[in-house]
Amino acid sequence: MNDKWGIIATWRMAYEGVGQAVQSLKNKGSAGDGVELAVRLVEDFPFYKSVGYGGLPNEQCEVELDAAFMDGNTLAIGAVGGLMDYKNPVSIARKLSQERYNNFLVGAGAEKYAHHNGFERTNMLTTRAKKLWEKRVKAVQEKGLSPYDGHDTVGMIGLDLFGNMAAATSTSGLFMKKKGRIGDSPLSGSGFYVDSDIGGATATGLGEDIMKGCLSYEVVQLMSKGIHPQKAADQALFQLTEKLQRKYSKAGAMSVVCMNSEGEWGVATNVEFSFVVANHDLEPTIYIANPRNKM
Numbered sequence: 669m670n671d672k673w674g675i676i677a678t679w680r681m682a683y684e685g686v687g688q689a690v691q692s693l694k695n696k697g698s699a700g701d702g703v704e705l706a707v708r709l710v711e712d713f714p715f716y717k718s719v720g721y722g723g724l725p726n727e728q729c730e731v732e733l734d735a736a737f738m739d740g741n742t743l744a745i746g747a748v749g750g751l752m753d754y755k756n757p758v759s760i761a762r763k764l765s766q767e768r769y770n771n772f773l774v775g776a777g778a779e780k781y782a783h784h785n786g787f788e789r790t791n792m793l794t795t796r797a798k799k800l801w802e803k804r805v806k807a808v809q810e811k812g813l814s815p816y817d818g819h820d821t822v823g824m825i826g827l828d829l830f831g832n833m834a835a836a837t838s839t840s841g842l843f844m845k846k847k848g849r850i851g852d853s854p855l856s857g858s859g860f861y862v863d864s865d866i867g868g869a870t871a872t873g874l875g876e877d878i879m880k881g882c883l884s885y886e887v888v889q890l891m892s893k894g895i896h897p898q899k900a901a902d903q904a905l906f907q908l909t910e911k912l913q914r915k916y917s918k919a920g921a922m923s924v925v926c927m928n929s930e931g932e933w934g935v936a937t938n939v940e941f942s943f944v945v946a947n948h949d950l951e952p953t954i955y956i957a958n959p960r961n962k963m
């Protein structure tokens with residue numbers, strides 16, 4: 669057994685879940701169980717409006733959810749995209765990660781799999797989310813506002829006392845997205861990546877831009893060269909931001925958190941961004957990170 673453990677997560681909404689995962693990790697729970705438990709808590713809370721129950725609707729006022737799970741020991745991945753009417757997308761993703769084939773399912777196929785595996789079918793659209801959608805439709809029509817603003821993803825990287833690492837993500841994606849749109853969050857390498865021999869990273873922000881640089885994989889690759897997580901996060905995020913600024917004159921909002929196999933961590937962002945971290949040296953703490961590069 670190791671004496672190092674840790675968990676790092678995107679956004680303040682992860683705080684309560686991280687607190688519970690920490691109890692489990694301290695009691696020799698696995699990294700996989702820790703990140704799944706913590707993400708489920710975010711998914712179940714209706715007022716976190718961009719994840720799970722109460723998530724932001726698409727342009728047709730349907731809640732389509734994306735989620736993923738990765739086991740850093742086996743590199744096994746499971747993911748769902750555009751999933752409707754099932755309660756805990758992260759758990760369906762984790763179950764898919766245990767299959768040999770068909771690891772990433774979308775839409776009706778993902779729902780059929782969830783049904784056959786005993787997951788709970790339920791309406792994920794809350795009255796509050798429907799009201800937000802109606803307000804946004806009006807604002808877009810009357811004030812010409814962008815439909816897509818105001819979305820977040822919960823993503824986590826965990827390290828347990830046995831040196832196992834795991835990653836999990838969950839999101840409703842872009843507010844008012846087109847039906848069938850899938851972002852970076854369920855995509856290995858973009859929204860998350862973890863390898864227990866090195867470490868893991870998970871991203872949040874504009875999926876269309878995060879995917880252009882496979883941001884999470886890039887951070888893990890830099891850490892594999894012995895680069896400290898903070899430096900790896902800075903280098904990957906700011907290089908991608910600068911490249912997109914050159915090519916498009918503007919880069920989307922992007923943030924990344926990461927942790928290596930020693931429980932050392934890092935964060936980089938090009939917007940103001942909150943995250944939660946805990947490890948063998950640190951009680952669960954919420955930090956606000958700021959861009960060091962202006963967009």
Ligand code: SD4
Nearest residue numbers: 819820821841851873875
């Ligand atoms: C997506 N990356 O679907 C997600 C949304 C998000 O902060 O994380 N927003 O593109």
